[in-house]
Amino acid sequence: MTYTLDPPLPASATPKDYTRFHFDTSQVPPKRIVGLLACQRDPLLRSLRTTVHAVREAQIRAPPIPKGKAGIKKKPAAPVVVNGDGLGEKKEEKGKLWEVELVDTVIFPEGGGQPFDTGLIHLLDPNGDKRISTFVVEGCLRKQLDSVHLVRVPDGVTGDWEGKEVEVEVDWDRRMDQMSIHSSQHLLSAVLDVAPFNLNTLSWSMHAYPSLETPYVELSRALTQAEAIAAEKRCMDLIAEAKKVWIDVSIQGGEIGHSGEMDERNVGVIPKDYNGGVIRHVNIQDTDRNACCGTQYPSLSYLGLIHVIPPTTTSTSATKLYFTAGPRAVRYLQAASRTLTTAAQVVGSGRADLVEKLERTEVQRKEAVDATRSLKGEVAKFVGEMAVREGKGSEGKGIVWIKREEKSTHDFEFLGGISTIYLQSFGPEGDKVKPLIITTSSPPMSVTPTLLMIQSTDQDLAKEVNERLKKALEGRVKGGGAKGRYMSKVEGKWGKAENILIEELVKELRGKVEV
């Protein structure tokens, strides 16, 4: 077993025995493949001098948008004629995207659920001690065994970079955030794997920096709040014990470590297009061993903080358990604290009394809902009885239209209540007329559509009236019904013309009734 590849990397705080090679490293070619990159051998190394291996223009204009960025769409780049002769070609403001392969790099390409790093590439003068120019690495992708930097290059820069000396530098804030989350995921999964939880991690996912979104591990069931607290406590204990983390590297196909002392999870399965490379196992002292290609802190103490979000629901099927850790956890808790203040201000309480205040408010709200329902029932009865008097009066002939304009009773349940009271008053037999009731609700100044309900004990009559109104209101009616009961929403303004339409219809229907 050896700990270094030649040439050795610059010194950092990473312990010398962090990466452990379980194969003969003397034959490893100088161009580092994914699995042996400097960022994977020493996760704390922030910059590195190296040489450009290959350069070509990228086929894409921008790096793939990482998860969680969908809502923050960048301004689309100006269109570019890719194969133009340069004459009349529309200049893209931001220049072109190049694919740059370096002999070695501190920039991690995406992998194992960990999003790619970003950073800078500085071109150095031939003596290698002065920066000539600097380019932004907007992303980095793994292409089989190669790590490919996506570099933004202004127009006019020539591509004769091959063999040139460069200094490559990782965006450290982004790396710290994403590495903390990834290391924490291994820790949390390891804690959940064993008693008393005994829950395998089915999958995991995180959003790229600077998202505040909480990453998750997917489990076969939801944790209880008590379990979430216990899992968090166990993780925090291991962080406090500053458990050591190291990486075993073996040749793909000749992995070591299948001694059966710890089962491996399926989370870190090797991608299908990664062949002929190395297999990396991340070990957490006394805790876990798992295949992983990401960058992992050399000690749990770097994580500082992990917070398992207490679940609000229970589930016995596959469920996401959210958590946050490291610098993201700090930002998350800052944001949560500000939200708590705002929420307390909204309901006019102190932060400490917020839950109590909300509980009281919720009780009052439920009481108010009950009271409203009961009052609406009363009003529906009252309006229904008025409809009965009108329908059974000498002019009514069983046909009535109840027009409502109150926002507080603007719902089908209320209209249905009136209609039921009305129709029930006629009884199944005995009355000579077949009653029909049209109800509308069109509160003035309201943006919601007008509600229209047609109900009759005569199914054909209800159907006919519904058809006629639908036709007269020309495509503005959405809804349906059957068996003597039709409910619709009428789009657009309800005004004089619509009122006349129904008045005329009622008059006509009454005229047809022979009493």
Ligand SMILES: [Zn+2]
């Ligand atoms: Zn991993």
